[in-house]
Amino acid sequence: MMLSKETGYVVRLLVYLREQDAPVPVREVARVLGIPPSFLAKLVQRAARRGWVITRKGPGGGMMLGVNPSELRLMEIVETLEGRVLEQCVLGLPECGGENPCPLHDQWMPVRDAMLGLFSRTTVSDLKGETLPGMKEKDQTSHKKEDSP
Amino acid sequence: MMLSKETGYVVRLLVYLREQDAPVPVREVARVLGIPPSFLAKLVQRAARRGWVITRKGPGGGMMLGVNPSELRLMEIVETLEGRVLEQCVLGLPECGGENPCPLHDQWMPVRDAMLGLFSRTTVSDLKGETLPGMKEKDQTSHKKEDSP
DNA sequence: TAATATATGGATATGAAGGTCTTTTTATCA
């Protein structure tokens, strides 16, 4: 894959939370997005420390988006979670650069720049909502639990 | 990084061997390319089984390129060593596709296609030789050992 | 205040990638 599991999960989490207007518990987000619940709990902790989500304990608690989605860029998420992986040499040559290019350097640059451009310009609010069970893009009936209808 | 260490090492290995006209032992390639020798030995074994390199045991032995470099595409190397990683969803969504796109799908497609195109069209002979100690691009004086001048 | 629902934090497991080491096999050549 191109990005780590954590990055993928977090991006999808933020897109999901964008559509919610009340706290959603980890368990439910995990179910809807198909993420291992205990792992998601970990990711939410880290995301909360960074302010990307806000959590609330106790009954009725859960998580909410903690940032303006139009102000959080994919680039920031990727670099926070994985470092500057997008800038690194595609062949792993540590000193790869203009003066000491790797064998693929020249051909790779345009592709890399396209990637950097995309991640730099795209914010969480630019992302399409996922169509998943329990997650309606327009007709959002919040996060009512289907085991208590 | 974009590709696995193994892929990066193997690509650089093949580019290096392209310029050699006599068998080069693992130890020497490892030194020139800055690859851990015992790890390179393992990669060479695998590359040899696939025919990418030819090895010869005993004194004067070593490895040589086993394929026509203009007939080995980067795509084949990457897919052989890592599977179809380039085709996978950038956010890791297993069912991501036209009918069930991930949040980044539409924006990602052009970038992915540029990548696929580059890897599909580029062969080992299209890659620039590395400029490293002991490796002269034009003035190739073979691989004479500098400890026996 | 008791019961419950939720996140928090830390320890631990798991699997794959990356890397090392040692022994065996095979070839060369003096």
Next chain:
DNA sequence: TGATAAAAAGACCTTCATATCCATATATTA
């Protein structure tokens, strides 16, 4: 033909991403 130089093979180690589990803290509501 023997000494030596190399690859081959396989066991082992290390690190890291990806989880999993459990005990604890905290908030809500009946």
